[in-house]
Amino acid sequence: MAIRHDQGIVLRSYPFGESHRVIVLLSPNNGKLRTVAKGVRKTKSRFGGRLETFCLVDLVLYEGRNLDTITQVSLLDAFSNIRTDLDKVVAAATMVEVADAVAQEHESAIRLFLLLRRGLESLDRRDLHPDLVTAFLLKSADVVGVAPQLDSCAGCGATEGLTRFSFGAGGVLCDRCRTPGAYALREGLTAYLARVAAADIAELPAPDRSFSGEAMGVARRFIEYHLEKKLESLAVLDG
Amino acid sequence: MFEAPVQRLIDELARLPGIGRKSAQRLAFHLLHIEEADAVRLGSSIIDLRREVRLCSRCFNVTSDEECSICRDLRRDPTVLCVVERAQDIPVIEGTQEFSGRYHVLGGAISPIEGIGPDQLRMRELVARIDQEGVAEVIAATNPTVEGDATALYLARLLKPLGVRVTQLASGLPVGGDLDYADEVTLGRALVGRQEL
Numbered sequence: 001m002a003i004r005h006d007q008g009i010v011l012r013s014y015p016f017g018e019s020h021r022v023i024v025l026l027s028p029n030n031g032k033l034r035t036v037a038k039g040v041r042k043t044k045s046r047f048g049g050r051l052e053t054f055c056l057v058d059l060v061l062y063e064g065r066n067l068d069t070i071t072q073v074s075l076l077d078a079f080s081n082i083r084t085d086l087d088k089v090v091a092a093a094t095m096v097e098v099a100d101a102v103a104q105e106h107e108s109a110i111r112l113f114l115l116l117r118r119g120l121e122s123l124d125r126r127d128l129h130p131d132l133v134t135a136f137l138l139k140s141a142d143v144v145g146v147a148p149q150l151d152s153c154a155g156c157g158a159t160e161g162l163t164r165f166s167f168g169a170g171g172v173l174c175d176r177c178r179t180p181g182a183y184a185l186r187e188g189l190t191a192y193l194a195r196v197a198a199a200d201i202a203e204l205p206a207p208d209r210s211f212s213g214e215a216m217g218v219a220r221r222f223i224e225y226h227l228e229k230k231l232e233s234l235a236v237l238d239g
Numbered sequence: 240m241f242e243a244p245v246q247r248l249i250d251e252l253a254r255l256p257g258i259g260r261k262s263a264q265r266l267a268f269h270l271l272h273i274e275e276a277d278a279v280r281l282g283s284s285i286i287d288l289r290r291e292v293r294l295c296s297r298c299f300n301v302t303s304d305e306e307c308s309i310c311r312d313l314r315r316d317p318t319v320l321c322v323v324e325r326a327q328d329i330p331v332i333e334g335t336q337e338f339s340g341r342y343h344v345l346g347g348a349i350s351p352i353e354g355i356g357p358d359q360l361r362m363r364e365l366v367a368r369i370d371q372e373g374v375a376e377v378i379a380a381t382n383p384t385v386e387g388d389a390t391a392l393y394l395a396r397l398l399k400p401l402g403v404r405v406t407q408l409a410s411g412l413p414v415g416g417d418l419d420y421a422d423e424v425t426l427g428r429a430l431v432g433r434q435e436l
Contacts, residue, residue, distance in 0.1 A: 012352050017257050043413055048422030053352070053385045055424070075423045083385060086392040093351030093385075100352075232354025 002063050003071070008033055009116055010055045011100045015041065023051050023070065024100065025059075028113040032103040035061060037070045050075045054082055054092050054120055079124040086237075088123050093233040095119050095136050101227050102144045111143045115201065122202050129204050130212040131196045133234075137219040138197040146170065146226050150194040153177050162190050165218055167225035183221070189214055245271065294326075297368070299344040299361055301326045309333075309341060316340045318375040322365065322394060324348050324382060332380060340378075343368065348386040349393055355386075357393055365394075369401055376404040383410045383428075 008025030011032070016022045019041045025033045040047045050057055050073045060072035082088045099116045103109050119136045122129070141147050149171025152159045162172040164182035172190050173182055192211040199205055224230055240246060245267055252263035270278060294300070295307035302308070309315060309329070319340030321332060326344050345360040368374060379394050381387030395405040411429030412421055421429070 044416070046420065046422075049383070049424030049428075050422045052424065078424045078427070080424065080427060083388045084392070086389055086396060089385065089389045089392070090351050097352050230354075233351035235354060236349065236351045236356035 004061050004063060006030060006033065006059045006061055007076070008057060008059060009096070009099075009113065009120070010051055010053050010057065011096045011103075012053055013037075013051065019045075021051070022067065025057075026096075026099050026103050026109060026113055026116060028110045029108055030105075031107040031109040032100070032105045033068070034105070035059070035068045035070050036064075037073075047073050049078070052078070053096065054079050056117065056120075077121075077124075079120045081124045082120065085128065088128050090233055090237055091128060091133050092120060092123055093236075094133050094231060097231060097233045098137065098140050098223060098227075101229065102140060112140065115139055115143060118202050122204075130207045130209065131204050131215065132201070134193075134212070134216045134219045135196050135199060135201050135204055137216075137223045138193070139201060141223055141226065142197070144226075147197070148172075148193070148222055150190055150197060165190075165222075167222050183218065185218075186211075186214065189218070193218060241267075294344075298342045299326070299346065299364070300329055300342060314339075317372045319378065320365075320368065320372075320374050320376070321378045321380050323380050324387065324390070328380065338378075340376075341372075343377075345381075345390065348381055348384070348390040350386045351389070357397075360390075362393075362397065366397065366401070369398065369403055374403060376406060379405065379407045381407075383408075 006027050006029070008027040011024045011026055013021045013023045016036060020036055020038045021040045023035050023037050025035065027033050037047055037051050039045050040051055047070070051070070055075060056077040056079070058074040058076060059070055061068040062071050079092070082092045095116055099112055103112055115136065119132065122132060138148065153162060153174040154166065154169040154171035155173050155177030158174040158176070161174045163175055163185055164173040164178040165171070165185050166173050166179055166182040169179065172185065173179065189211055192208060193215050195205060196215060220231060220234060241249065248267045248270065249260070249263045252258055252266050253260050258266070291303045292301050295302045295310055297306050297310045300307040300309065316339050320343050321338055321340055322343045322345060323329060323332070324345055324347055329342050329344070332338055343361070343365050345362070345365070347355055347360055349355060349357060349360070377394060377398055379391035381390045391407045398405050409432050411425065411432060412418070
């Protein structure tokens, strides 16, 4: 059993025993970490609010047989402004839900970690950009190797007449390759999705509100198709 | 593997929250040695709990009547509602002796990550009480977690347009604690919510 240092973003936590919590983090070097924070549910806990969801922390861990135990926590960023806006909470929750679904334990996750960190920073420091979650979903698909093909037909490579989007084929399709059930794209949506996917997540271009909702819908269904699960967070405020 | 009655009890105890296999075994062997009258009292307490206790039809606190003792108490101020996540939170707030209004138990908190939205909580029942009882203020006494804060924000979004004042419990330093040991998040919120003297 050894003591080691690590860094991570808190993805979620759940009660464990009388007053402990299991804290699930995304570490840049070790991927998804499951750790135990003892006594953290007591008001006198020395960890206090440092292990709340979305917090970026430095950790000292005592390695255990099943779960590592957190012995020290230093807060690097609490992204406190997210917690004061319900829509930002839902956006941040969607990002950590996707990160939690794609990250693997004991595997480096530097790109995913940096993407999540920059996404949370953007939410915390600026107004909520309507395309931020869309950009995160498209970029996380890229990180895990399933980036949607948006510049040419996923069937034949044609660059003209890209009118459909197929979740199974992994991108846009031309009229000749269209398959039953492929999603019909409004003119301009493919270019809009490509623009959002290519942009720096911290410097997204000005949104076009006539496309933002539909772009989010396509990105959401695409990532749900590949994760084989519904994104719970985005559904919370539906209806 | 133990004799069937012992194993059955261990299996049942191990289903309780916070009780693992080892603790369940320890409790089972303790119960094996207690007086029969004590065992019968424990057993009937559990059965009575299920038979006699239900949820208050107004606030969803636990009660053995149609309405809980707090809702029946005419001295309580009906215009102030304290909204809590769980019924267990009510005795904690009552213990402060600082609150004389009524309660509403939501049955949880909004948790986007777990897919728990307002529809899974008793929000509709809360809105119905606003008009019926002439509620003027709702205190969001949810846990100071991301989920609790999200619930408080939702309450504000839902109830402010109805002309209801929505407040949230202050958060900050524990009384008797040392500033040295405060974490940055708690201390930051204490600073934001500082009071003029």
